[in-house]
Amino acid sequence: MGEVIYSAGRDTPPDVRLIHFNDVYNIGASSREPVGGAARFISLVKHYRRAEEFKDLPGLLVFFSGDAYNPSLESTVTKGKHMPPILNAIGIDAACAGNHDFDYSPENFAHLGKLCDFPWLTANLYLDGKPIGDCKPTTMLTTTDGIKIGVIGLVEEEWIATVNSIPPDVEWRDAATVAKELVPKLREEGAEMVICVSHAREPNDIKLAKEMPEGLVDIILGGHDHHYAHEIVNGVTILRSGTDFKNLSYLTARRRPTGKGWDFDVLKRDITSDIKEDEDAAKIVNDLTGALKAKMEKPIGITCVPLDSRFTVVRTQESNIGNFSCDVMRYFYNTDCALMASGTIRGDVIYEPGLIRIKDILDCFPFQDPCVVIKISGEKIIAVLENAFCKVPALEGRFPQVSGMRIVYDPDAEPFKRVVSVSMGCAQDPKHYEPLVKDKLYTMATRDYMQRGKEGNEMMTDCEVIVSSESGLLMSTLLRQYFLSLKILGSWSTHPRTSDAINPTPETSTGQAINDAASASSSEDSIAEAFIEHPETQQIGRRPPMLHHSTCTSQRFQRLQARHKEKGMLEDEPLSQNNEEQDGENPVSPVVDEATQKILDNLKRKAGRKWGRLALGRGLKGDTEESSKDELGGRWDHHGLNWCKGIRPRVEGRIKTVKEAA
Ligand SMILES: [Zn+2]
The missing domain is CATH 3.90.780.10 (5'-Nucleotidase, C-terminal domain)
Incomplete structure (x- = not known):
């Protein structure tokens, strides 16, 4: 099932398993394939988390690359508050903040962040001397097998000016410079793999990969674009995984035989109508959308x-x-x-x-x-x-x-x-x-x-x-x-x-x-x-x-x-x-x-x-x-x-x- 986007051709069991997605707006399914919808999306994530065929493999880590709180039909009423229960149900481990997450103000973002049971990361956007919206610059995750994974959040400069609510005195710091400063610390703390979650256009992710010394960051999981794209630049895998609960990437990572770096096999999954909705998630979605539904x-x-x-x-x-x-x-x-x-x-x-x-x-x-x-x-x-x-x-x-x-x-x-x-x-x-x-x-x-x-x-x-x-x-x-x-x-x-x-x-x-x-x-x-x-x-x-x-x-x-x-x-x-x-x-x-x-x-x-x-x-x-x-x-x-x-x-x-x- 799914489309193999990249395979390094290794047949050993993976050392790390990841899911990546970005830019989600509509929690309900659409009428066109891939229909998407949070309930089916969660069902597929749960499959990779729990299905029998994965039971002997390392546990799943889930990464989100920003844009969830706006714009959507629901957000016009909730200012994004409908989203944390959904994101929590997905079981995200780390997320990068996106431009639309600040549409209702950095304060609103910070408030919603308290409702999320995962960290929002942004290491290079500062307001009043701190990362915007109470974001953390980095976080450290540990897999079920004890592998430490460092995560850094980086955003591009271009979208900042498009957000009404971000004040003009916000400070953007060069992404590569910040990565060179913070990632070595993650490595010192024992990170065997470093993941950058980014909210930036593809050319900016490519630029970032080129500007970092090889081996600093292993993979950039990007958002902001809504198309699906995979490339390897300067040894860094760069991935963006579609949009709107309609697509996700399932990645299996294996240590390279040389001992340096990782091979990431990438499988693209579309959230099509043949995927059964997760019952609990469907209930959350229905409660959220019920009132609006009939009219819509x-x-x-x-x-x-x-x-x-x-x-x-x-x-x-x-x-x-x-x-x-x-x-x-x-x-x-x-x-x-x-x-x-x-x-x-x-x-x-x-x-x-x-x-x-x-x-x-x-x-x-x-x-x-x-x-x-x-x-x-x-x-x-x-x-x-x-x-x-x-x-x-x-x-x-x-x-x-x-x-x-x-x-x-x-x-x-x-x-x-x-x-x-x-x-x-x-x-x-x-x-x-x-x-x-x-x-x-x-x-x-x-x-x-x-x-x-x-x-x-x-x-x-x-x-x-x-x-x-x-x-x-x-x-x-x-x-x-x-x-x-x-x-x-x-x-x-x-x-x-x-x-x-x-x-x-x-x-x-x-x-x-x-x-x-x-x-x-x-x-x-x-x-x-x-x-x-x-x-x-x-x-x-x-x-x-x-x-x-x-x-x-x-x-x-x-x-x-x-x-x-x-x-x-x-x-x-x-x-x-x-x-x-x-x-x-x-x-x-x-x-x-x-x-x-x-x-x-x-x-x-x-x-x-x-x-x-x-x-x-x-x-x-x-x-x-x-x-x-x-x-x-x-x-x-x-x-x-x-x-x-x-x-x-x-x-x-x-x-x-x-x-x-x-
Ligand atoms: Zn965006």
């Missing part, structure tokens, strides 16, 4: 295309979920452009076509800082983008996702000299893009986090704020409202009006478009692009309001805000109730023809029977059954719902490297 399971829409939120994608390139969420921001606030740091997108999975549940939205967009709207000069937009691209190819959350912009950059150029060209959407003609004008002011929807200058965005702090953080909506709320207004995500693959308006590309006439989609209805793609509108609605064919406003006026925002206040954030209404008429285009025929019905039927089957009944049957037949109420008690029919057109989540060349643009 409510479907709010269907995605007809896979939405790719993997870190390896959203942090290195334009992604469809990034484009989509930026489009929603831009659409909602009627701005010239939208820009968000891809670190906003936390899902780290592909949301396959099918139901979108509230929990998917909150898993993917858990942050609690709202969207804001600012006025920003072309010159500053370039500075923001330079900052956004400066860490490529590291998987940094500052990589941008945008709307209303076309960008070409050179990832091989020197940092801060990478932006090659930027053009901005033209308000009068959505298909047209114009070169960015440096001294022109543009309206931009972005995240409060960025506007406050986090992650190198200081240049945004003095921009004029049009929609402030007090009145801005959370990304998750915007998306929930969007789905409520739309019910089904996606659009006819070639519906020209709305998708053009948001995502300008040359397209054919509507009639042709429907025929095209219908003729391809046997393929996954055409279903994937299908978007259902209620045939009777008069909203069909209307343009989104943004097209009628070349700039956003404060009056318009006052109106928007007034409406939010009046109706509360979770109004069961579409995003826009603008009654502006379309510009001389014929509305889509309200008649459901045979070809269209075929697509509806396919989609219905794909999305499951119940959903089909709710989303399609109801909408088409006007059924009014109580059971079909959505999260806000709204029904899946046309009564009281002004259906509008969809924004297509697709990748379309908004961000290109020079090579791609050539």
Whole structure:
């Protein structure tokens, strides 16, 4: 079982057995494989701890490399307090603190640390002359066979500036220097093996391994990245073990025959649904999540295309979920452009076509800082983008996702000299893009986090704020409202009006478009692009309001805000109730023809029977059954719902490297 990542080819029994994991957020299982979840994860750890086949082998040691207290659905309520019982149940021996563990302040971290029955380590981050959050710099463990193992915790400098609650006078010390100072002491105290638990990007762990004398540290168990990676650098094994209770590494270590150093065999395990949940752990998880659960399971829409939120994608390139969420921001606030740091997108999975549940939205967009709207000069937009691209190819959350912009950059150029060209959407003609004008002011929807200058965005702090953080909506709320207004995500693959308006590309006439989609209805793609509108609605064919406003006026925002206040954030209404008429285009025929019905039927089957009944049957037949109420008690029919057109989540060349643009 599992995937052999590395084997030194030794067949003697191991001298030490370890488990490593990092970056865990959601204690519940997800709906996609590997489903993860703390209860299954604990079950697998217990297997390696107790199973008959391991009974003659040394006892298991478990290492965690940080990021557990935030962000997650639960953490927004508990500030991380739900996590210690889970971490204790796993049986961790030593952990390194991660950036998100400090999201609710170093004091909160220290308080939670008292609830944990294992030490949190950080040897190179100091506040008021002590390791931050009452961390210990190092610890010494002893295996059941009496082998002493020294452990040191080290973190990178880069993420410190991303944590709101860490004060500016925090002191970071060079990781290699601190290791060279502290590890010899561990060796003197009898450590035969030294493990570094780190919370740093892979390139920084590699740098650390290169900067330490060979044999100082035996293995670096890293976190912060969410991908799985193993390498041996300068004799040091470097490992990161995936994320989110979905993966772990099981390691067996053997003393090298030379007597110097260790061979680490590494087995990767995915936490798949065939692993039985541990009963005790499942009870803890259920108690913690029970109250939230029912609400979170409510479907709010269907995605007809896979939405790719993997870190390896959203942090290195334009992604469809990034484009989509930026489009929603831009659409909602009627701005010239939208820009968000891809670190906003936390899902780290592909949301396959099918139901979108509230929990998917909150898993993917858990942050609690709202969207804001600012006025920003072309010159500053370039500075923001330079900052956004400066860490490529590291998987940094500052990589941008945008709307209303076309960008070409050179990832091989020197940092801060990478932006090659930027053009901005033209308000009068959505298909047209114009070169960015440096001294022109543009309206931009972005995240409060960025506007406050986090992650190198200081240049945004003095921009004029049009929609402030007090009145801005959370990304998750915007998306929930969007789905409520739309019910089904996606659009006819070639519906020209709305998708053009948001995502300008040359397209054919509507009639042709429907025929095209219908003729391809046997393929996954055409279903994937299908978007259902209620045939009777008069909203069909209307343009989104943004097209009628070349700039956003404060009056318009006052109106928007007034409406939010009046109706509360979770109004069961579409995003826009603008009654502006379309510009001389014929509305889509309200008649459901045979070809269209075929697509509806396919989609219905794909999305499951119940959903089909709710989303399609109801909408088409006007059924009014109580059971079909959505999260806000709204029904899946046309009564009281002004259906509008969809924004297509697709990748379309908004961000290109020079090579791609050539
Ligand atoms: Zn992290």
